[in-house]
Amino acid sequence: MAGHGGSKTVIYAALAGNLAIAVTKFAAAFSTGSSAMLSEGVHSLVDTGNGSLLLYGMHRAARPADRSHPLGHGRELYFWSFIVALLVFALGAGVSFYEGIVHIMAPEPVANIKVNYIVLGLSFLFEGSSWLVALKEFRQQKGREGWLQAVRSSKDPSVYTVLFEDSAALLGLTVAFAGILAAELLAMPELDGAASIGIALILGATAIFLARESKGLLIGEPASPEVQKKVLAIAQQDPAVRRANGVLTVHMGPEEIVAGLSIEFEDRLAAPEIEACVERIEAQLKKEMPEITRLFVKPQTSGTWEQRHKLIESASD
Secondary structure: OOOOHHHHHHHHHHHHHHHHHHHHHHHHHHHHOOHHHHHHHHHHHHHHHHHHHHHHHHHHHOOOOOOOOOOOOOOHHHHHHHHHHHHHHHHHHHHHHHHHHHHHHOOOOOOOHHHHHHHHHHHHHHHHHHHHHHHHHHHHHHOOOOHHHHHHHOOOHHHHHHHHHHHHHHHHHHHHHHHHHHHHHOOOOHHHHHHHHHHHHHHHHHHHHHHHHHHHHHHOOOOOHHHHHHHHHHHHOOOOEEEEEEEEEEEEEOOEEEEEEEEEEOOOOOHHHHHHHHHHHHHHHHHHOOOEEEEEEEEOOHHHHHHHHHHHHHHHO
């Protein structure tokens, strides 16, 4: 699939950072007994696995269409993005919550506490570097849209998934630091466990948001209004087209769109002339909009299109 060079760079940067951080956090957790640090280690390990799954999804999505999948495999990326969200919730949030409960019920003072502070500081530095790479890529993609609107309209989950995971990681590190520090200053080891529960809540909220966005992509989201207008404009330019009534689109992948055009042709045209017109439109779309990977054209009067389009609009209200 075209257009994933920046996405892969973001994921590779996150993978390298998360793997190194996970090993460091686990070593610190086992040497100090900190619940929050163990939760952070699990969090980084899950993020490492998630990055690998996103790369795997991008690889699978790049396969060409075949007999079993005539419209291509682009939605594989959306499927694995959904799995990533489930793993963040089940493993990241679940283990963190469990660890928090255990350490609140049976609190133990954290040993070698300076080790935790050093590891948290280094982790924040590495996570922040990965976050900046993801933020830069996402800014380039979102253009002038607002942050939340850009996520909702984005058809490439690989970048914003890494961005949200890194953001959750930075928040988790902040909570872990606050919990460990409070446990030390107040001599209340239960606060270390409370920090784990706080990390679990952050991860749970992140997972729910990512799952919701991935669900929409899996079900099928339309192309942007700008893309639809351009498709109609290209079709309307052909002299054999009386009116390009409308277009139905669905994303099969970030750069793979299937479009269905409703066109009212000139009445004088014979079947061979209509076929030639469709071929011209397909060729022009391929030249100007390579993301339109499949095009279906339906000869239809404007009245019929408007009637059926109103039914679709009323069903979505």
